[in-house]
Amino acid sequence: MTKGIRGNEPDPREVYKDIIDLPYKKSDKHQRMSLYDRAAQFAPFAALSGYEEMISDQAQISEKEADK
Numbered sequence: 365m366t367k368g369i370r371g372n373e374p375d376p377r378e379v380y381k382d383i384i385d386l387p388y389k390k391s392d393k394h395q396r397m398s399l400y401d402r403a404a405q406f407a408p409f410a411a412l413s414g415y416e417e418m419i420s421d422q423a424q425i426s427e428k429e430a431d432k
Contacts, residue, residue, distance in 0.1 A: 377384060390396075
């Protein structure tokens with residue numbers, strides 16, 4: 365059997381063996397969300413927004429300090 369990502373973690377197939385093969389239950393009340401709408405939920409979250417600008421600013425500062 366394979367182990368977890370770090371090697372010392374338990375095999376997820378063993379941990380979740382009681383639920384891994386259960387059938388998917390579709391909702392009778394709600395329509396399935398489109399992939400477009402699902403993606404839109406995560407669009408506002410940008411973990412690295414501003415990262416490129418920060419790197420560029422730091423590079424300019426480093427270049428100015430190197431010229432001194």
